[in-house]
Amino acid sequence: MxxxxxxxxxxxxxxxxxxxxxxxxxxxxxxxxxxxxxxxxxxxxxxxxxxxxxxxxxxxxxxxxxxxxxxxxxxxxxxxxxxxxxDPLAGSLRLGVIYTIGPYLLPDLVRQIIEKTPQMPLMLQENFTVKLLEELRTGEIDCAILAEPFPDTNLAIAPLYDEPFMAAVPSSHPLAARTSVTAEELKKETLLLLGTGHCFRDHVLEVCPEFARFSTSAEGISKSFEGSSLETIKHMVAAGMGITLVPRLGVPKSALALSGQDTSADQPSYIRYLPFEGHVPTRRVVLAWRRSFTRYEAIAALRNAIYACELPGVIRLS
Incomplete structure (x- = not known):
């Protein structure tokens, strides 16, 4: 045979x-x-x-x-x-990305990979953190872009960048006239959150102590709504249904004019994105892979491609 x-x-x-x-x-x-x-x-x-x-x-x-x-x-x-x-760069690389990073990073990242390492196409998957960690463990994917914190699974970790959050409020909201906002000012607003399973929901409640403390208090957040994606929640903010927090890469470039960060952009009509005063809530984005994964050059090439992306407003980490 x-x-x-x-x-x-x-x-x-x-x-x-x-x-x-x-x-x-x-x-x-x-x-x-x-x-x-x-x-x-x-x-x-x-x-x-x-x-x-x-x-x-x-x-x-x-x-x-x-x-x-x-x-x-x-x-x-x-x-x-x-x-x-x-050639360690020859062959595809299976990359997982969480839902709240994928839409904002992947378009630029794919372009960078095609330009820098065309012999290493990316096979992409978006999913929840817990699912990506399981697929890393079983070898279904080679590496993943995640946001800390997540359970220690004995993975190799390389920090990529720290990403601040901004508050998204309806343009008709009284806060829309402000140039910045504090977490204290948001605690009695209607907070729109991602549903259970999205790590960004936990990140918002963990890095914003005011939200975590008042979310179960009668005198805290008046009510909340759980959405399936950040883009869905943005549309609800635009409709005046509440406020939310978004990662910096999720803020459209055209929206930065109203915050004074990009005076050349067209001003949006329905949402104001406001930076935080004082303590700025932030999440750390990392690249994770199995310690047994031997294509170190592929990991390095992926990380270099990520750093070559525009990444406006984040703090790159080495």
Whole structure:
């Protein structure tokens, strides 16, 4: 039994035709037919039912074809490992990103990767922190961009940047006339939060002691709403339903004119983004990967690509 024979039976099963299967494998039909006949004799089973119009796979043949496909994929993995040994940047890198970072970082990051390391395409996944940590543990992804804190899972960690939060208030709100705001001023407002499972919800309540202290108090936040994404919550803020906090990269460039940070931008109509006075709530964004992951050059290239992104308003970490 050879890998070539397994390749032939997979092709015939897919094409349901010996001629098209041979064409897909770039061999003559007699060569393919002889090889499959030899394999059937070795296994002492019939893999295909042959008739004038169509080739069908026998029930036992279907199981063997599935296993053959798996073997071929594993063989390709061996070749991929060998290629990476010659060039650690060769081959895709499976990257996970939490929901509250992905939309704001990935477009620029993908462009940087294409420009700097085109031989290392990113396979991207957005998910919750707990899910990404599990996929790191099981090897389903190679690395992840997360926000601290998260449970210690014995991962290797490289800090990327500290990202301040800004308050988002409706343009019709009294606070919209301010140039900055304090957490104390927000404690009696209607607070719009992400739903349970989003780490950004926990970050808001952890880094803003006022929110954490008053969220369960009768004299604190009057009410709250849980949304599925930051963009959904922004639309609710624009509709005047409450206020929220957003990470700095989630603030549109056009919105910075009203805060005095970008006088060249067009002024938005519905939301004011206000920086905090005094203590500025911040989250730390990190790159995490398994300690057993050996493509150190790929991790370094990814980190360099992240640093090459614009990242306005954050504090880059080395």
């Amino acid at each position: 050879t890998l070539t024979e397994l390749k032939y039976i997979v092709a015939v099963a897919r094409e349901k035709h010996f001629g098209r299967g041979a064409e897909a494998c770039h061999v003559s039909q007699p060569t393919l037919s002889v090889a499959i006949k030899k394999l059937e004799e070795e296994l002492q089973v019939k893999l295909f039912e042959r008739n004038a119009n169509e080739i069908t796979v026998t029930p036992l043949g279907e199981e063997i074809v599935r296993q053959a496909q798996s073997v071929l994929e594993q063989a390709d993995s061996i070749r991929e490992i060998a290629r990476r040994g010659k």
